[in-house]
Amino acid sequence: MDKQNSERNRDSSAISRVADILVCPKCSGQLKIKPDEILCLGCGSKYPIRGGVPLLARLGTSDTWSTDNGKSExxxxxxxxxxxxxxxxxxxxxxxxxxxxxxxxxxxxxxxxxxxxxxxxxxxxxxxxxxxxxxxxxxxxxxxxxxxxxxxxxxxxxxxxxxxxxxxxxxxxxxxxxxxxxxxxxxxxxxxxxxxxxxxxxxxxxxxxxxxxxxxxxxxxxxxxxxxxxxxxxxxxxxxxxxxxxxxxxxxxxxxxxxxxxxxxxxxxxxxxxxxxxxxxxxxxxxxxxx
Ligand SMILES: C[S@@+](CC[C@H](N)C(=O)[O-])C[C@H]1O[C@@H](n2cnc3c(N)ncnc32)[C@H](O)[C@@H]1O
Ligand SMILES: [Zn+2]
Structure with a gap:
């Protein structure tokens, strides 16, 4: 196995230590961890894993969790x-x-x-x-x-x-x-x-x-x-x-x-x-x- 592949496997096995507690930041749905990405089984969102780092940041502020007019604030x-x-x-x-x-x-x-x-x-x-x-x-x-x-x-x-x-x-x-x-x-x-x-x-x-x-x-x-x-x-x-x-x-x-x-x-x-x-x-x- 080449170095890149073995690093990728090590990183995804690190993430799998928290697989049971990880949820989708958009819908709180269950996630499936693959070698290069994480897939939400609830809403279908895909989150890349780059350099061994899952990118699960959902950007945005109050407009993402409340229905009032947070955007203008x-x-x-x-x-x-x-x-x-x-x-x-x-x-x-x-x-x-x-x-x-x-x-x-x-x-x-x-x-x-x-x-x-x-x-x-x-x-x-x-x-x-x-x-x-x-x-x-x-x-x-x-x-x-x-x-x-x-x-x-x-x-x-x-x-x-x-x-x-x-x-x-x-x-x-x-x-x-x-x-x-x-x-x-x-x-x-x-x-x-x-x-x-x-x-x-x-x-x-x-x-x-x-x-x-x-x-x-x-x-x-x-x-x-x-x-x-x-x-x-x-x-x-x-x-x-x-x-x-x-x-x-x-x-x-x-x-x-x-x-x-x-x-x-x-x-x-x-x-x-x-x-x-x-x-x-x-x-x-x-x-x-x-x-
Ligand atoms: C001043 S640094 C503090 C980092 C570290 N806790 C420390 O004390 O050195 C603030 C960090 O908050 C991050 N940040 C800003 N908004 C955030 C958010 N909504 N959720 C998570 N991190 C955020 C920034 O990227 C930055 O790294
Ligand atoms: Zn989801």
Whole structure:
């Protein structure tokens, strides 16, 4: 067997580890995994497998899940397309490694993420969505037997798959957090870092939390930009003078309410920093979690 064929077989056998929980992002129908594509037995959609990566991202925002006039609204549609190119993905991932301030905030981020994951015990399978180029994967991997890495952007996923090699098995794919191609409660937990603050409408932020909690059996760890953070307060004070666009924020109470509407409790919401960052981590634990 030549090298290309053996790589293809290895990749499709990796995907088959999640065959039982994978569903169509359009109709939630059952999928049939073939060597080069995935076929939906419900609606007939076909999803290519390129370079071992199933392309299951369903693009689009509120117009794809609600019947109201979402199309005319501001949305994160342009952001969904930002990292399709691997060069842009590479710039994003290198910036985190090179810039001193980002390196310092990343160290703090690692310790918060590890503490929250440790509090939930070891997992069978965790979803990292959006995974970007796998910046946080080495922190998540020790807490699970299998790590599913997904992002809407092909560039990010290919960058991560090419540059990251961990002891924990990983499965890479494209997927939208608004249409996660997995059954309800497929994962022990889901980690969703640095997406919420790119979503400009409450409708998108609510959809995100609903989808994350739908596919998670036990917990969700998600970052959001805190409306009441010092960073955001200073930005609001300066806004009449510098006219900078407002940040896309949530309050802790809004996160708590969204968690509760989707069968979970907000257990912790540690801030990444007091002054230099407005990001917070939210740990939402499902009401039926028996840990
Ligand atoms: C700032 S990066 C964060 C990546 C990673 N979690 C991290 O902390 O480094 C945000 C990522 O969200 C992805 N993205 C944007 N919209 C998305 C959506 N609707 N569903 C899934 N991923 C999305 C982008 O492609 C980008 O890689
Ligand atoms: Zn379908």
């Amino acid at each position: 501001i949305s994160s549609k342009a952001y969904q397309e930002q990292y399709h190119d691997i060069v842009q993905a590479e710039d994003y991932n290198k910036a985190y490694k090179q810039k001193l301030f980002k390196r310092m905030s990343t160290a703090r981020e690692y310790s918060i993420l590890q503490r929250l994951l440790r509090s939930q015990g070891h997992c069978g399978v965790i979803l990292d969505l959006p995974c970007g180029g796998g910046r946080l994967s080495p922190q998540i991997a020790p807490f699970t037997d299998l790590l599913v890495e997904a992002d809407i952007a092909e560039g990010q996923v290919f960058y991560g798959k090419r540059n990251l090699s961990l002891n924990t098995p990983q499965i890479w794919m494209t997927a939208s957090a608004f249409h996660i191609p997995f059954r309800n409660e497929s994962f022990d937990g889901t980690v969703c870092c640095r997406l919420c603050h790119h979503l400009p409408t409450a409708k998108e932020r609510q959809r995100l939390i609903k989808e994350l909690l739908r596919v998670s059996k036990r917990f969700v760890i998600m970052t959001f930009f805190d409306y009441n953070s010092m960073k955001n307060m200073l930005r609001r004070i300066r806004q009449p003078f510098d006219h900078k666009a407002p940040k896309m924020t949530m309050t802790i109470n809004e996160v708590r309410r969204q968690a509760s509407e989707n069968g979970a409790k907000l257990i912790a919401s540690p801030a990444l920093a007091f002054i230099s960052s407005g990001h917070r981590y939210a740990l939402m634990v499902k009401d039926n979690n028996r840990l």
